[in-house]
Amino acid sequence: xxxxxxxxxxxxxxxxxxxxxxxxxxxxxxxxxxxxxxxxxxxxxxxxxxxxxxxxxxxxxxxxxxxxxxxxxxxxxxxxxxxxxxxxxxxxxxxxxxxxxxxxxxxxxxxxxxxxxxxxxxxxxxxxxxxxxxxxxxxxxxxxxxxxxxxxxxxxxxxxxxxxxxxxxxxxxxxxxxxxxxxxxxxxxxxxxxxxxxxxxxxxxxxxxxxxxxxxxxxxxxxxxxxxxxxxxxxxxxxxxxxxxxxxxxxxxxxxxxxxxxxxxxxxxxxxxxx
DNA sequence: CGGCGGTCCTGTCAGC
DNA sequence: TGCTGACAGGACCGCC
Numbered sequence: 001x002x003x004x005x006x007x008x009x010x011x012x013x014x015x016x017x018x019x020x021x022x023x024x025x026x027x028x029x030x031x032x033x034x035x036x037x038x039x040x041x042x043x044x045x046x047x048x049x050x051x052x053x054x055x056x057x058x059x060x061x062x063x064x065x066x067x068x069x070x071x072x073x074x075x076x077x078x079x080x081x082x083x084x085x086x087x088x089x090x091x092x093x094x095x096x097x098x099x100x101x102x103x104x105x106x107x108x109x110x111x112x113x114x115x116x117x118x119x120x121x122x123x124x125x126x127x128x129x130x131x132x133x134x135x136x137x138x139x140x141x142x143x144x145x146x147x148x149x150x151x152x153x154x155x156x157x158x159x160x161x162x163x164x165x166x167x168x169x170x171x172x173x174x175x176x177x178x179x180x181x182x183x184x185x186x187x188x189x190x191x192x193x194x195x196x197x198x199x200x201x202x203x204x205x206x207x208x209x210x211x212x213x214x215x216x217x218x219x220x221x222x223x224x225x226x227x228x229x230x231x232x233x234x235x236x237x238x239x240x241x242x243x244x245x246x247x248x249x250x251x252x253x254x255x256x257x258x259x260x261x262x263x264x265x266x267x268x269x270x271x272x273x274x275x
Numbered sequence: 276c277g278g279c280g281g282t283c284c285t286g287t288c289a290g291c
Numbered sequence: 292t293g294c295t296g297a298c299a300g301g302a303c304c305g306c307c
Contacts, residue, residue: 073302157278
């Protein structure tokens with residue numbers, strides 16, 4: 001499932017493919033994804049020209065010239081696949097097809113159906129229930145050592161769980177939480193409220209560094225991620241701890257261990273990462 | 276209010 | 292080979 005770097009990469013791909021083009025036809029192959037499609041979904045999109053493509057957290061935002069905004073979340077397994085021309089048949093788990101005025105098809109395919117699509121307007125975007133309570137973007141000026149410190153104050157959960165909390169900072173999923181904590185040399189088990197200001201500073205720097213590197217690499221490809229233009233990213237080759245249980249730490253050669261936190265796997269080096 | 280576990284759904288892989 | 296259970300990149304909801 002795409003994390004923020006993947007979503008960012010997909011947005012860039014979709015921008016070059018869709019912006020300026022008219023969506024001539026929309027086909028739905030099921031009545032809902034994680035939530036139902038709005039009743040006017042198809043008619044609101046057909047005939048509309050794409051004005052711009054944006055992103056907030058892991059939500060893809062497709063703004064139409066008429067002022068409506070299509071919100072897309074890819075969930076765990078969703079992908080946007082582009083075909084050069086209309087096809088005769090569908091792939092398994094193709095749920096939504098957008099036909100463009102240049103003949104290309106943009107297809108939303110999502111095996112697990114944790115993804116969603118809905119509509120809003122530019123005016124209501126920031127107060128939309130899905131977006132309203134989101135914390136700062138990790139690569140924005142709003143996410144600083146000071147703001148992170150303030151958000152961690154008094155929190156009794158482990159730091160790893162807290163940086164995955166979208167009200168603290170958005171877009172840090174399981175992979176990049178593990179990788180950022182390794183880079184910052186902080187144990188995922190350390191209680192958030194005990195993370196010191198200098199560690200907050202390191203963690204913010206590490207989140208920046210890891211996300212930027214991943215975006216530069218075009219996202220990470222695991223199993224079922226496909227970039228908007230059909231290419232996979234290659235950041236997975238740069239993982240230092242994620243998925244490396246039992247393998248030697250690249251820094252100190254201590255075996256990487258895996259634990260379970262809030263139902264998710266955490267990978268870390270018990271020697272390099274301090275509590 | 277914060278934090279945790281359950282849940283949505285399907286596919287894949289390890290182990291027997 | 293075939294079955295079973297664990298696990299997978301997210302995020303909401305309800306319960307304590």
